[in-house]
Amino acid sequence: MKKQRFVFLIGSLKKGGAERNLSRVASALSARGHAVHLILFEKKIEYPLDAGVQIIDLALSQYKNKLVKLFMIYWRVTSTVWSIRPRYALSFTRLGGQFLASTLYPRVITRYDAYPFFFKKRKWITSMIMFNLPNVRKVICPSSELRRHVRKYYVRKSKLHLLYNPVPDVASSTLDTPVATSRPYFVVVGRLHPQKRIEVILEAFAGSVARASYDVMILGDGYDEARLRKRAEELGLQDRVIFKGFLADPYPMMRHARALLSASSKEGFPNVLVESLFLEVPVLAADCLTGPSEIIVDGVNGYLFPVGDAATLRKQIDLLVTDEALYQTLRQQAKGSVAKFDQDLILNQWMEVLA
Template identity: 30%
Template sequence: MLNLANSLAQRGYRVDLVVAQAEGPYLSMVDTEVTLIDLSASRVAWALLPLRRYLREQCPDTMLSALSHANLIAIFARKLANVPTKLAISERSALPERPAGIKGRAMRFLMKQFYPEADNIICVSEGIERELRGYLAGSDEKILTIHNPVDFDLIDAQRNASVPHHWLQSRKHLIILTAGRLVKAKDFATLLKAFAMIHKSCEAKLIVMGQGPEETNLRALASKLGVSHEVDFVGFQDNPFAWMAQCDLFVLSSIREGFPNALIQAMACGARVVSTDCRTGPDEILESGRWGMLAPVGDATVLSEVMLASLSESNPPNTRSRAKDFKSDKIIDRYESVLLKAVCRKEK
C-alpha cells in the first residue's frame, strides 16, 4: 500500500494514506507528496467512526483498503458516510480452510455478506481470485487480480550496500536467509528443522530477519536442535535488500501466503530462492519451479533436500528477470486503470 500510495502521488494524484494509527518503521518512507491521515484508533475496528468522519469531510473520489478487517470497516464506513466514493478492497491472504473459532467464522460470514458491496475486489494472486470467485457468488465481474508491485528503483539503490554482519563480511560459510514476521503462519519452525539437517552435511549459517511473537519459541527450538550458534535472529532491518543480495539462498517456509513480497524482493536482488508450495503465491511466482524449487508445506526433510539441491545448482535461474514482471510501473498502470479512470482528477 505504501509503494502504491507513493507511486500514485508521484504521478500527480492527490493521495491520502489513511491509517488506524500512525506508528511503525515504515512511516519514514511515506512520500512528502502523500498526506498521512492518522485516525488515532488503537484497533482497526475502532477506526469505523473516524473513517466515516474522514469520508464525509473529504469525500475522496476513490478509496482502496487492504486486509479483511480493514476491508469490512471501509465498507461499513462508506455506508454510514453515504458518500459517492468508489471503493475497491484488496484481499491479500488465502482464505482459511477451516476458520478458527467464533471470530474466524464470523469474519467469513461478514466477508460473504458484505464484500459484494465493494465496487472492485482486487486479489494479489490468481489463487486468491479463484478462491473468492468460488466463495462470493454473483460477484465475478468485480473480482480481478493485480499483483503486488516491486520497487526496482529502491531495491537497486539499496541492494549493493554493505551489511554490518560478520557472517556476511567473512564469507566463510554458506548463508541462508529468511525474512518475515515471526508468526506461526510463516512456519519458521520447519525451516529450523530443515536447516539442522543441512548443517550436518555442510558449513552453513541461517539468518532470520524479522520480529514477532514466535521469536522466543523459535530461539528455544534452535537451541533444542543444537544450532543456536548457527542461527542469528537479526530483527527488523531498514534495508533488507542488501541482505537478500548477499545471501547464498533465500527460503520462504510459509504454511499459507497471499502473494509473498519477500520472495519477489529476494528475486529482484538476484538471490537463489526456495519456497514451500503453499496455497496462493509461490507456485504462481516461481511458475511451478521454473525460477526456484518448491517443497511441500511442513515437510522439513524434503525442504532440506530442496535447499541443498538449490545450493548445488551450477547454473541457477536468473530470478531477477522473473521479478521484473512485477515492476512497479506495470502494476501501478493496472491500479490506475481500475481505480482511477474517469474518477480521479489530477492536480493541475
C-alpha cells in the first residue's frame, strides 16, 4: 500500500478495549510511514502511540452547554476531516462512528465496540441507520457472532468485515517481574462495573475448595468497587479477595495466576481472555454475547459457563485446582489456541482492509 493519510476519531485514549486497539492500529500505520492524525475530544492518553501520530485535541471540556458541545463536535470533526482528506476516516466506537458518518466524508470506516442490541432500541437503530449511509464504506465487527447478528440490518452486507482484536506484543512487558503474594491466586481483570458481574465470581469462589488455599486478585478500578468489597465481606472473603486497582502492566500478575475468571454479561470482544491464553493461563468465562465462544474451547484452553451461573463456575474452579493433569494440559494448549489473534496477523488484515 502506497503512503496514505488516515484520520482516527475517539473520545480519548483512556484505558479501555476500543482505545487500546485504536492505538495499536494507528501506531502500526504510522510506523509503516503513513500520515496518521488522531482526533481526540479530550487529550487523555494512557496507551502508547507511535511518535509519528499527530494529535488533534478538540478540547471540548471548555464547552459546558450540551447542545453547544454537540455542535462543536460536528463542526470541528467535519472541518478537520475534510481539510485533511484522508484515504479513510475511522472510528473504533459507536458514537465516534456516528459523528464521522454525519460528516458525509466519502470514505468512512466504523467499528462496533460493543454488542449493539444491549443498548436502548433508539440507540442501536440510530447506529444502524448511520452505518448504512453510503459514505460508510466498511463496518468492522470484532467477532463473527456479532457480524452474524447485525447482518440482516445492512442493505450492503459486503461492507461488514470481521477483524478480531490483536493479541498485544507482551515481549516488552516485564513478565519476569516478581509477584509478591503469599498464596496462589486466580485473577480477574477489567473495569469494576455491573456489566462484569464480578459478584458471580465471588459467590462461586466462596463455595469452592479453592477458597482454602487460593486468593482472588482483582485488577481494575471503577465505581462498583465499594459494592464488591461489601459483597466479599458478606461472603467472608475479605482476606481472600484482593483489590489491586488498575495496573498499567497487568501481564506479570496475569502470567502467574492459576486461571483468569470472567463473568461478564456482555462484551464486544473480550481482549483479556485472549491475552490470558497468550500468557499460557487458562480461562473460565461466561458464555456471553459476544466473543467468548470464539476464544474458549471447553477442555482445550478453559471452560465456558452460562451467564450468572455461579454453581457451574464453582465446579470449574474446583476442577482446575483438584485435577493437576487436566490443568497442565490446558496450560500447554492455551497459547497455541489463540494463534489466529496474533498481532502481526491482525494488523496485516487491517492493512488489507485499508488498502
